[in-house]
Amino acid sequence: MFQIGKTLVSEDLIQEEFTCNLTACKGECCVSGDAGAPLNQGELKKIEEVFEEVKPFMRKEGINAVKEQGKYVASDFDQGEFETPLVNGKECAYVRFSANGTALCSIESAYRAGKIDWKKPISCELYPVRVQQYSSFEAVNYDRWSICSDACILGKELQQPIYKFTKEALIKRFGQEWYDELCLIAENYPAEK
Secondary structure (H helix, E strand, C coil): CEEECCEEECCHHHHCECCCCHHHHCCHHHCCCCCCCEECHHHHHHHHHHHHHHHHHCCHHHHHHHHHHCCCEECCCCCCCEECCECCCCCECCEEECCCCCEEEHHHHHHHCCCCCCCCCHHHHHCCEEEEECCCCEEEEECCCHHHHHHHHHHHHHCCEHHHHCHHHHHHHHCHHHHHHHHHHHHHHHHHC
């Protein structure tokens, strides 16, 4: 671990390689698991604002899940935290499927169609990076998940470390200065080992 400002960052972000391989995994991270996508406080308001524009991109099962549970739900794991609802305890309510069965984000689909100015929850953009809030700092870690094994293989082939794969999202979440410091640490890391 190393510190950047008020964050403790796992060395995995610079040591491990990762590049999403949607062709291989078909968006399994949006379907598997036991919780929806984590949402920060600002995103709760954002979902309320954009829902009507996102709704035409959703499946009826997702719309029904939102009707039953709400546009977001309280986390079962972290008190005071929120996440997207699930369809029957499985995929995210905001998932839709392409003709070949690939899970796609309805929020991102609305964004790409120019209907909204918000791409999707930052936790989704950051994945496989997860941020955990503590009282005086945030922990920035790599979330290893077996369903991403193809992404690890592709990352190795492309020699792309996690921090480069998630560059845009890390800058969006922590700022350019934070990311520049991360890059400096990464450049000097092998010499410090």
